[in-house]
Amino acid sequence: MANTMFxxxxxxxxxxxxxxAYTPEIPCQWYNLIADLPIKPPPPLNPKTFEPLQPQDLxxxxxxxxxxxxxxxxxxxxxxxxxxDVYGLWRPTPLIRAKRLxxxxxxxxxxxxxxxxxxxxxxxxxNTAVPQAxxxxxxxxxxxxxxxxAGQWGSSLAFASSLFGLNCEVWQVRASYDQKPYRKLMxxxxxxxxxxxxxxxxxxxxxxxxQDPSSPGSLGIAISEAVExxxxxxxxxxxxxxxxxHVLLHQTVIGEECIKQMEAIGETPDVIIGCxxxxxxxxxxxxxxxREKLSGKINPVIRAVEPSACPSLTxxxxxxxxGDTAGMTPLMKMHTLGHDFVPDPIHAGGLRYxxxxxxxxxVYELGFMEAIAIAxxxxxxxxxxxxxxxxxxxxxxxxxxxAAAIREALHCKETGESKVILMAMCGHGHFDLPAYDNYxxxxxxxxxxxxxxxxxxxxxxPQSSA
Amino acid sequence: MANTMFxxxxxxxxxxxxxxAYTPEIPCQWYNLIADLPIKPPPPLNPKTFEPLQPQDLxxxxxxxxxxxxxxxxxxxxxxxxxxDVYGLWRPTPLIRAKRLxxxxxxxxxxxxxxxxxxxxxxxxxNTAVPQAxxxxxxxxxxxxxxxxAGQWGSSLAFASSLFGLNCEVWQVRASYDQKPYRKLMxxxxxxxxxxxxxxxxxxxxxxxxQDPSSPGSLGIAISEAVExxxxxxxxxxxxxxxxxHVLLHQTVIGEECIKQMEAIGETPDVIIGCxxxxxxxxxxxxxxxREKLSGKINPVIRAVEPSACPSLTxxxxxxxxGDTAGMTPLMKMHTLGHDFVPDPIHAGGLRYxxxxxxxxxVYELGFMEAIAIAxxxxxxxxxxxxxxxxxxxxxxxxxxxAAAIREALHCKETGESKVILMAMCGHGHFDLPAYDNYxxxxxxxxxxxxxxxxxxxxxxPQSSA
Numbered sequence: 001m002a003n004t005m006f007x008x009x010x011x012x013x014x015x016x017x018x019x020x021a022y023t024p025e026i027p028c029q030w031y032n033l034i035a036d037l038p039i040k041p042p043p044p045l046n047p048k049t050f051e052p053l054q055p056q057d058l059x060x061x062x063x064x065x066x067x068x069x070x071x072x073x074x075x076x077x078x079x080x081x082x083x084x085d086v087y088g089l090w091r092p093t094p095l096i097r098a099k100r101l102x103x104x105x106x107x108x109x110x111x112x113x114x115x116x117x118x119x120x121x122x123x124x125x126x127n128t129a130v131p132q133a134x135x136x137x138x139x140x141x142x143x144x145x146x147x148x149x150a151g152q153w154g155s156s157l158a159f160a161s162s163l164f165g166l167n168c169e170v171w172q173v174r175a176s177y178d179q180k181p182y183r184k185l186m187x188x189x190x191x192x193x194x195x196x197x198x199x200x201x202x203x204x205x206x207x208x209x210x211q212d213p214s215s216p217g218s219l220g221i222a223i224s225e226a227v228e229x230x231x232x233x234x235x236x237x238x239x240x241x242x243x244x245x246h247v248l249l250h251q252t253v254i255g256e257e258c259i260k261q262m263e264a265i266g267e268t269p270d271v272i273i274g275c276x277x278x279x280x281x282x283x284x285x286x287x288x289x290x291r292e293k294l295s296g297k298i299n300p301v302i303r304a305v306e307p308s309a310c311p312s313l314t315x316x317x318x319x320x321x322x323g324d325t326a327g328m329t330p331l332m333k334m335h336t337l338g339h340d341f342v343p344d345p346i347h348a349g350g351l352r353y354x355x356x357x358x359x360x361x362x363v364y365e366l367g368f369m370e371a372i373a374i375a376x377x378x379x380x381x382x383x384x385x386x387x388x389x390x391x392x393x394x395x396x397x398x399x400x401x402x403a404a405a406i407r408e409a410l411h412c413k414e415t416g417e418s419k420v421i422l423m424a425m426c427g428h429g430h431f432d433l434p435a436y437d438n439y440x441x442x443x444x445x446x447x448x449x450x451x452x453x454x455x456x457x458x459x460x461x462p463q464s465s466a
Numbered sequence: 467m468a469n470t471m472f473x474x475x476x477x478x479x480x481x482x483x484x485x486x487a488y489t490p491e492i493p494c495q496w497y498n499l500i501a502d503l504p505i506k507p508p509p510p511l512n513p514k515t516f517e518p519l520q521p522q523d524l525x526x527x528x529x530x531x532x533x534x535x536x537x538x539x540x541x542x543x544x545x546x547x548x549x550x551d552v553y554g555l556w557r558p559t560p561l562i563r564a565k566r567l568x569x570x571x572x573x574x575x576x577x578x579x580x581x582x583x584x585x586x587x588x589x590x591x592x593n594t595a596v597p598q599a600x601x602x603x604x605x606x607x608x609x610x611x612x613x614x615x616a617g618q619w620g621s622s623l624a625f626a627s628s629l630f631g632l633n634c635e636v637w638q639v640r641a642s643y644d645q646k647p648y649r650k651l652m653x654x655x656x657x658x659x660x661x662x663x664x665x666x667x668x669x670x671x672x673x674x675x676x677q678d679p680s681s682p683g684s685l686g687i688a689i690s691e692a693v694e695x696x697x698x699x700x701x702x703x704x705x706x707x708x709x710x711x712h713v714l715l716h717q718t719v720i721g722e723e724c725i726k727q728m729e730a731i732g733e734t735p736d737v738i739i740g741c742x743x744x745x746x747x748x749x750x751x752x753x754x755x756x757r758e759k760l761s762g763k764i765n766p767v768i769r770a771v772e773p774s775a776c777p778s779l780t781x782x783x784x785x786x787x788x789g790d791t792a793g794m795t796p797l798m799k800m801h802t803l804g805h806d807f808v809p810d811p812i813h814a815g816g817l818r819y820x821x822x823x824x825x826x827x828x829v830y831e832l833g834f835m836e837a838i839a840i841a842x843x844x845x846x847x848x849x850x851x852x853x854x855x856x857x858x859x860x861x862x863x864x865x866x867x868x869a870a871a872i873r874e875a876l877h878c879k880e881t882g883e884s885k886v887i888l889m890a891m892c893g894h895g896h897f898d899l900p901a902y903d904n905y906x907x908x909x910x911x912x913x914x915x916x917x918x919x920x921x922x923x924x925x926x927x928p929q930s931s932a
Contacts, residue, residue, distance in 0.1 A: 089562065120859070156923060162853070180636070186896075189902040190853060307541060387628070388628040390555070433647075433648050433652055
């Protein structure tokens with residue numbers, strides 16, 4: 001029965017248009033930018049001794065392979081066969097030319113976007129959730145725990161865990177747990193247990209609940225709860241969705257694929273744009289292009305876009321700071337607004353992080369990239385234009401990349417330059433439609449930006465380690 | 467600036483695994499099964515004269531090209547360049563082997579699914595919404611109107627209309643409008659106007675509201691409202707999302723692509739399975755394979771799966787009946803439960819239609835396919851297994867195909883046959899997560915099936931035209 005070919009050549013087919021580039025290949029290696037940097041990034045520090053962190057300091061949290069990847073100087077890391085197999089569910093992701101948007105803007109620029117929203121969880125996050133789950137399963141770990149805010153990361157880890165038979169528990173910030181039930185239901189559909197944080201399961205949670213039984217929670221509290229669970233249970237490990245080197249490493253599959261796709265259509269990017277929260281989406285697309293830039297083959301401008309309400313790169317300081325609010329994580333040298341900075345409740349929940357990935361911070365310091373901040377009304381205005389021209393409704397996070405790309409395209413209209421603009425479109429907005437409703441009803445405002453607030457939280461950064 | 471190639475051959479890439487078949491091509495023709503049928507299907511009838519419908523009877527509703535396609539005997543219809551360009555946003559869609567599900571079921575069968583959920587609106591519906599919007603825009607139509615229940619079709623037409631500068635108005639059944647706000651927000655994000663139906667904008671709506679100011683509405687009422695708007699306004703046309711020949715024609719892009727993909731991996735389907743509501747998803751995948759079957763090249767079993775709560779093929783009669791509840795549409799010969807049959811409120815809203823596409827009904831009568839009905843608890847049980855193995859959370863409609871594929875795979879386990887099972891996975895369940903919640907909490911029940919109810923509604927079918 002099998003392998004009997006049947007030929008039906010009667011219907012005509014045509015090659016894909018040059019504006020949409022698929023390659024019939026998936027990268028089988030991740031790229032580690034550290035290997036090519038002229039100066040290595042400063043090491044993370046043990047929060048107790050302020051000495052450089054040792055691999056064993058992390059062994060209660062992560063499996064060995066992840067710890068190795070976190071500190072490696074190797075240039076290329078092979079992607080496990082089983083991970084590539086799962087990537088194939090949504091990879092290669094399309095690189096699409098936004099021709100209708102170009103026409104609307106009447107720009108000579110050519111605008112391309114690399115779209116990651118086709119993954120089962122709807123964003124780029126599964127690119128790292130899948131290998132993290134895989135390495136844990138390989139090491140015999142039974143349970144993985146993590147925190148999540150709006151739920152993009154939690155749902156990605158729930159998805160990945162279900163494929164490899166891992167139990168997954170997620171501490172979700174209570175405000176989101178109550179207000180945005182769909183992501184929680186998604187995690188449960190994949191078999192994960194979801195706890196509102198603060199919970200009475202952990203000491204950290206109980207301590208908060210004693211003080212405030214109706215606490216809405218925060219990402220900092222949720223991290224503490226998940227980390228506590230991993231520390232207490234030997235068959236339980238912790239997973240993180242951004243910021244760390246191994247997470248950015250896994251995301252380079254985006255940029256590697258994109259390089260091949262741009263080659264296939266004979267284009268070279270002049271400007272590469274991505275939104276930055278923790279930095280994994282931006283780094284994933286940009287790092288392979290930075291390699292090409294360092295080698296002198298191309299010379300694109302590489303531009304991070306952060307929300308005005310949480311401007312770690314453009315308004316933060318470059319200093320050693322904690323990754324969480326409570327100060328339980330290692331100290332990392334990064335651009336930070338201070339670990340107790342609480343950003344205003346903008347819709348782009350994934351960009352509300354006080355610090356920037358240490359590796360992106362380092363690359364920024366080296367001058368290989370630039371950064372700007374944009375307020376959310378401009379982002380949603382651009383997103384509506386994009387959705388109505390291009391069809392895809394973006395998540396609130398990549399609307400920042402869209403707004404910056406539109407700025408660049410309109411600048412090209414003035415100067416007459418036909419630049420090639422490439423942007424990272426990291427996820428869809430299916431669960432963020434109330435934010436669009438808000439914008440369309442004129443209820444969206446740019447939240448007041450307070451220099452005082454930033455000054456106050458920056459003052460709390462542990463100076464001893466700077 | 468442009469076309470400067472840069473070569474980055476340092477990262478290894480590998481061809482896609484044989485279990486995931488992408489072809490770098492999109493079909494540029496739709497396939498019309500009518501051309502190959504040994505007996506042509508019975509014509510639709512004018513509801514006033516009971517005479518075969520003439521093209522001009524439809525000109526107040528549809529643009530000329532759509533009317534032509536509705537009645538054509540041509541075998542292949544060229545897809546307009548601009549439509550192919552938009553298809554490229556999500557086409558070719560992946561054909562994926564469900565290897566982890568096979569392993570879970572411990573079956574010798576090979577299970578493949580063709581996934582249409584990657585379209586901007588999240589289902590197969592844009593395959594026809596885009597050409598319908600395009601032909602209307604080409605003819606100078608300014609506004610398109612339609613009805614929608616849960617919102618899959620309305621959001622697809624809103625998406626397509628936004629790309630071609632058409633105004634789009636959707637009458638959404640009030641119960642869904644109130645209970646499922648996300649699809650409505652999606653339509654509004656694409657710029658559509660959405661009215662709860664019954665509305666006081668139309669005579670049909672006002673008539674209902676006079677009798678019952680708090681009417682929850684029905685698809686039948688919403689159709690009446692949209693058709694009335696099109697009939698009254700010369701620059702407004704009506705669009706339908708399933709049932710009619712031209713809709714099934716547009717959906718054949720699924721099956722044509724799938725044939726090429728199966729050829730590329732050297733597989734031949736033994737069983738082809740799709741869910742049926744109006745029939746467009748099923749016909750889209752199955753019709754090109756039926757052509758191959760008629761030509762004698764392959765001989766797959768072709769199996770429609772309908773919900774036990776709305777079993778038009780398995781429990782209906784084959785007779786001329788109206789397409790809407792109020793009896794305003796042409797009479798079509800189809801398998802029907804009677805135009806005033808009101809199915810129980812199962813989660814698969816897209817399968818709650820009293821009739822089956824006339825072309826599918828005819829093919830069923832000719833014996834080229836078979837049909838079964840499955841109750842929703844079995845469907846959701848299968849969907850949970852699928853989601854946790856394969857990652858994709860299916861819409862409630864394709865859970866019927868999954869349940870049937872699992873039955874077939876388990877049968878193969880008993881017999882030892884290594885059949886190739888191909889199923890139509892027509893959309894994701896991002897907006898249907900409360901249904902999964904219901905199932906996981908044990909609150910989902912199989913609604914009681916009433917032979918009496920079907921008998922009563924079948925009795926109301928207009929016998930004069932049978």
